[in-house]
Amino acid sequence: MTVLVFLDPAFPAGRVADASAPALMATDQGATRGDGIFESMLAVNAKPRKVQAHLDRLASSARAMDLDIPAAADWQLAIGTALGAFAKAAGTESGEVVVKLIATRGVEGANRATTWVQASAPSPVGEAQRRDGVDVLLLDRGYDSSVAERAPWLLLGAKTLSYAVNMAALRHAHAQGADDVIFTSSDGRVLEGPTSSVLLAHVQDDGGVPIKRLITPALDSGILPGTTQGALFAAAKAAGWELGYGPVLPADLMDADAVWLISSIRLLAPVNTIDGTEIGTAEVRTELTAELTALLDAALAATE
């Protein structure tokens, strides 16, 4: 089931559209040029999580694209309408719902963004990967890690609809028997997954006291700021973890006690292998994943 709610000045709480019928113009530049932006967030029991972080990032993507989109309050109302309609159709408010926010440059010549909220059930694949972990390939993203600053037209900090390369990288991984991808820069830095941020953990024993360190690539390498990574880092810090921001090299992943792909819908997916090599041990991965998942769940519940 999918619920669609278009942002529309004539409908302050959003205009509910029939998701089984065509709702977009074929000349919309979202469809003809991948010219638009999006966010995906998780709602639990009809409450969207870290909605402000997503709305902030949507606004930041819109600025990078010179795209004029509705105010955060309008999105909030449409999200509420979508989740209400979804719960009504499902007969329950319980459970997880994927909420996508999409803004395109609209129909050619119309000079008005097309904006909508989509609510749908999460894929069972993501849930299985949270539990069982993923096998990952390292793939070259083609860009060097300094290009984002010198070439803003590459839109590296924006979450655009132009995801064909991300989807092709995932298909490439699937064809090799892997589940997911970690992109590297052409100068050999670890970047991000096609739909996730990358985390790694090191645990050291300091005379009986474990020192736990959580590391993610630095944003200046041209990656998207991860809203879930941000929430986890804040929670981990409060729980006594040390935090680090890359440069991260592939060798750092291979030497880690655990590596995760982290994103809003799938949350923490432990990486079992990278290019066929096991990361850490199953026991440590399981233990650290359970610890960080508990921290993350509490942090995310606090943002509802």
Added chain:
Amino acid sequence: MTVLVFLDPAFPAGRVADASAPALMATDQGATRGDGIFESMLAVNAKPRKVQAHLDRLASSARAMDLDIPAAADWQLAIGTALGAFAKAAGTESGEVVVKLIATRGVEGANRATTWVQASAPSPVGEAQRRDGVDVLLLDRGYDSSVAERAPWLLLGAKTLSYAVNMAALRHAHAQGADDVIFTSSDGRVLEGPTSSVLLAHVQDDGGVPIKRLITPALDSGILPGTTQGALFAAAKAAGWELGYGPVLPADLMDADAVWLISSIRLLAPVNTIDGTEIGTAEVRTELTAELTALLDAALAATE
């Protein structure tokens, strides 16, 4: 005016759709992921030009994307239907029509491409640029010129719907007062425009006999094979021009007697300036543009 014709097994000649009403599902992966491919071709007096070259490139893009699309014959029928409907609505077969072919990965989970043909009037901007030329900026595309071969998931030889970067580069140029862009690789090679191929000409005097040479960047640098560039090269060769295939450096553009952006709709647009520096002289640009435009028009008319 826009005419839409969807490829649909139930309608062998294509299903005409109302272009003023929504025709696409909001969950189509063309709209949500830029996950699809396209071609743009010019029809003159209701006859599409070099349609086979476009259908071949569409098929090649589909292979690069693992996308299953209808056979060329189905596209041909839909193109005929679209041009017939456009001429009927316009009240004439005369003049230029832009024909776009679009294939997306379809609605999430449906496992069937969404495919359509769109016929519309060309923008007056393109016609003016053919006549008056364009001012161009060189912008870094971020990729080095060898990445296409080692990273096929970057889809560099495919004409995908994920054009957000191309559109952002054009907006960047417009904001600087320029009209268009020539992308360079991170290792300093000339690549292509966001919606065009790049050509340059050198004219030498060999004891009273002019030697004319037409040069374009080599395909292995990760650019799209230009169907119009291909047609012009064949015609220019037959007319006695020498042909060359890059590597092309920015200095080669600056030293050229003329530079053009060439594409299916706008055809040959002479480049007046690059980064503010005039290319050759207005007199030579005008003369060479007239000569090559005549060759191109004859070559394209022969493909109708």
